[in-house]
Amino acid sequence: MASVADDLALLPFFSRLARHDIDRAAGYFRRVQLETNEMLWSQGAVVDEMAIVLVGELVAHAHLQEVGRVRAPDIVGEAGAFVAGSTRTATLKAARPTELLALAVPDLRALRFAKSRVYDAILEQAQRSACRRIAATNARVANVATGGQAVPTRKEPSTLARLWRTLRPGGPAGPCPPVGPLLRSQPGLRDMEPDLEQLLSTGFSPESFEEGQVILLQGEPGSAMYLVADGQIDVLRNVLGDKAELLVRLGPGQQLGANTLVDPAPRTASCVAASAGWLYRMDREAFDGLRGEARTAWRESILATLATQIRYANNALERALTGAPPPKNAAPARAGAKPAKPAAQSGGADFQELIRASGFLESLPAGEAELEQVSFVMDEDFQRNRKNKNVPR
Numbered sequence: 476m477a478s479v480a481d482d483l484a485l486l487p488f489f490s491r492l493a494r495h496d497i498d499r500a501a502g503y504f505r506r507v508q509l510e511t512n513e514m515l516w517s518q519g520a521v522v523d524e525m526a527i528v529l530v531g532e533l534v535a536h537a538h539l540q541e542v543g544r545v546r547a548p549d550i551v552g553e554a555g556a557f558v559a560g561s562t563r564t565a566t567l568k569a570a571r572p573t574e575l576l577a578l579a580v581p582d583l584r585a586l587r588f589a590k591s592r593v594y595d596a597i598l599e600q601a602q603r604s605a606c607r608r609i610a611a612t613n614a615r616v617a618n619v620a621t622g623g624q625a626v627p628t629r630k631e632p633s634t635l636a637r638l639w640r641t642l643r644p645g646g647p648a649g650p651c652p653p654v655g656p657l658l659r660s661q662p663g664l665r666d667m668e669p670d671l672e673q674l675l676s677t678g679f680s681p682e683s684f685e686e687g688q689v690i691l692l693q694g695e696p697g698s699a700m701y702l703v704a705d706g707q708i709d710v711l712r713n714v715l716g717d718k719a720e721l722l723v724r725l726g727p728g729q730q731l732g733a734n735t736l737v738d739p740a741p742r743t744a745s746c747v748a749a750s751a752g753w754l755y756r757m758d759r760e761a762f763d764g765l766r767g768e769a770r771t772a773w774r775e776s777i778l779a780t781l782a783t784q785i786r787y788a789n790n791a792l793e794r795a796l797t798g799a800p801p802p803k804n805a806a807p808a809r810a811g812a813k814p815a816k817p818a819a820q821s822g823g824a825d826f827q828e829l830i831r832a833s834g835f836l837e838s839l840p841a842g843e844a845e846l847e848q849v850s851f852v853m854d855e856d857f858q859r860n861r862k863n864k865n866v867p868r
Contacts (some may be wrong), residue, residue, distance in 0.1 A: 476607050478498050479501040479504050479576060479690050480494075480501035481501075482502070482529055482576060483504070483527075483576070483593075484497050485496045485548075486527065487548060488549050488550070488596050488599075488600045489593065489596055490598075491596075492592050492593065492596060493592070495591060495625055496592040497593060498592065499588055499589075499593075500589065500591050500593035500594075501658040502529075503578060503579075503582040503583075503586060503783050504513070504576040504578050504582075504584060504841075505575065505576070505577050505578075505579075506574065506575075506577075506707035506834055507574070507575040507576070507577050507587070507809040508572075508573075508574055509531070509568075509569035509572070509573045509574075510516060510569060510572060511569055511570070511576055512568055512569065513568065513569050513571070513574060514566065514567065514568045515533060515567040515568065515575070515838045516552065516563050516566065516567045517563060517566050518537060518538075518562045518563050518564065518565050518566040519562055520560075520562060520798045521560075521562055522552060522555035522556055522561040522563060522580070522863065523552065523560070523579060524549065524552065524556065524578060524579045524580060524654050525553040525555075525556040525577070525578050525580075525582055525583065525597075525796065526551050526552055526574045526575040526576065526577045526578070527549070527550050527551075527575060527578075528545055528546065528547040528548060528550075528574075529547055529548065529575060529576060530571065530572075530573060530574040530577055531546075531547060531569060531570070531571050531573025531574060532544055532545065532546045532570040532571055532573060533546075533551060533568065533569060533570065533573060534548070534567070534568055534569075534570045535566070535567050536565055536566045536568070536729060536749050537564060537565040537566070537731060538574070539791075541661070542565055543565070544570065545567070545624070550597070550600050550604065551567065551600070553597060553600060553601040553604060553833060553867065554601045554604055554605045554608070554781070554782045554785075555782065556578070556580050556583055556601075557598070557775065557779065557782070558585075558778070558779050558782045558783065558848050561782065561786075563785070564789060567675065568650075577840040578597075583597070585652065592593050594771075595771065598771065598774050598775065598778065599604060599774070601778055602620075602737045602738075602774060602777065602778050603736070603737060603738055605737075605778060605781040605782055606734045606738035606740075606781065607738070608676055609734055609781065609785060609788075610738075610740065610754050610782065610784060610787050610837055611633050612657065612788050612789060612792065612832070613743055613833075613836055615792060616788075616792060616829055616832050616833050616836070617753075627769075629842075631783045639646055643647040646683050646685050646751050647683050647684075647705060647752050647753055648704065648751070650727045651681040651704055651705065651753040651755075652705055652727070652753065653697040654676050654679050654681075654702070654704070654724070654755050655666075655672050655685045657678065657702050657704060657727065657728055657755065658672060658702075658709075659672070660709070661728075661730070662775075662776045662779035662783075663772065663775055663779055663782055664776050665770065666773065670689050671769055673771060674765070674767075674768075674769035674774065675765075675769050675772075675773055677761075678755065678757050678759075678761035678762065678764070678765060678769075679702065679753070679755040679761070680756050680757075681704065681753055681755055681756075682753070682755075682756050683751075683752070683753055684706065684708075684748045684749050684752055684753070684754065685748060685751050685753065686720040686746070686748055686749070686750050687713070687747065687748060688748040689745065689747055690708060690745070690746040690747065690754075691710060691731075691732070691740075691742050691744070691745055692742060693711075693713060693742050693744050694741050694742060694744045694767055695741060695742050696739065696741060696742075697732055697734075697735030697739060697740055697741060697742045698735060698739060698758060698759050699732060699735065699736070699756050699757060699758040699759065700731065700732040700733040700735065700736050700756075700757050700777075701728050701729065701730065701732055701754045701755065701756055701757075702729075702730050702754060702757075703725050703726060703729050703730075703731075703753075703754050703756040704750070704752070704753040704754055704755055705727055705753040706726075706727075706748065706749070706750045706751055706752015706753065706754075706757075707724055707725065707726055707748070707749040707750045707752065708724070708725045708731075708746050708747070708748055708749060708752075708754070709721055709723075709724050709725075709746070709747050709748075709749045710722045710723045710724070710725060710731065710744050710745070710746055710834065710837045711744060711745045711746075711747060711838075712743065712744040712745070712833055716802060719745070720746060720833075720854065721738060721830075721831045722830060722834035722837055723809045723829060723835075723837060724749060724832035725746075725838055728858060729838050730780065730838065731746065731776045731837055731838050733780060733781065734781060735759075735832045736757070736759050736762045736777070737777070739759070741835070743836070744837050774836070783853055784835050784836055784837075784838070785836075787835040788832045788833075788835035788836045789832075791828050791829075791831040791835060792829070792832040793829070794825065794828045795825040795826075795828035795829045795831075795832060798825060
């Protein structure tokens, strides 16, 4: 039988790593053998490990319905392993005899402490996986809301409309707020050191916007993410024919479009300024140019955001399809939101919950109680060690 290091070295997402990096990380993985129909994880259980499928196939069931399959070679459970308090969204069983390499969350944390390149590769793969899940959930929402038709895209505004917006007065009244406090409001970055804040800040450039300005158009290629610094931005999507629906209104500290930095794809919604203000923009070149701790910390923060968006969106989608009431701590109705439409307009689903699901896929909710649930794999010991400059290497 091949060693764990040999198996890891053959995986495509570790192909760029030096063998000595793989050898050092191999001891953290354990080999798992599953027989046909043997369960790996159960839906609702706390995420305590991730796994890499070496041979065979896993089938995922949610609420007794098959929702997907994982085949070799692929990673499963990796997004949840980075986000504290995550629970399994599906039950996984072996479709046939299957061999895996499992990595427990404490061992994933140990790789982070050791600044392992294997950790970086898993983090990158987890981001890509989260983006695929966002795309898949978007497709499910579109299928329910439009009766199987693709979500239509909006057309580019006319030259006259663009000129009118350029000449229209009413820009932001004051200067752009500093980016540092906005970054510290993102998942996992509250206690970052000043030098890390400075490194991350250099990747963002401020841009002003005026009331009514179209900032992003649904269907356009995405190549940048944004942090709202001042003002409000409405996120709109065409979910019923040619009629746009308000998904969410963004305010200072909220981000949008981070998934396009990881997995370039057309914009899934349009963004229109509800007031004058400022935002910070990070393009893919700046994102790829991050190095060291700045690169790792920002990728972890984005992953925590994406994973939480997926969790909230899937919960809302399930409520839309089953008719279950929203949770008691659900976000309040958006300003300007219209009353829920009859179920018949959404193929039998609760239309307002479909809109809520779509909104979650575009941005993390702004409520403090929801944000408090988002933290990535670093624990208090790591925070304490980092501040004392005693992080294991």
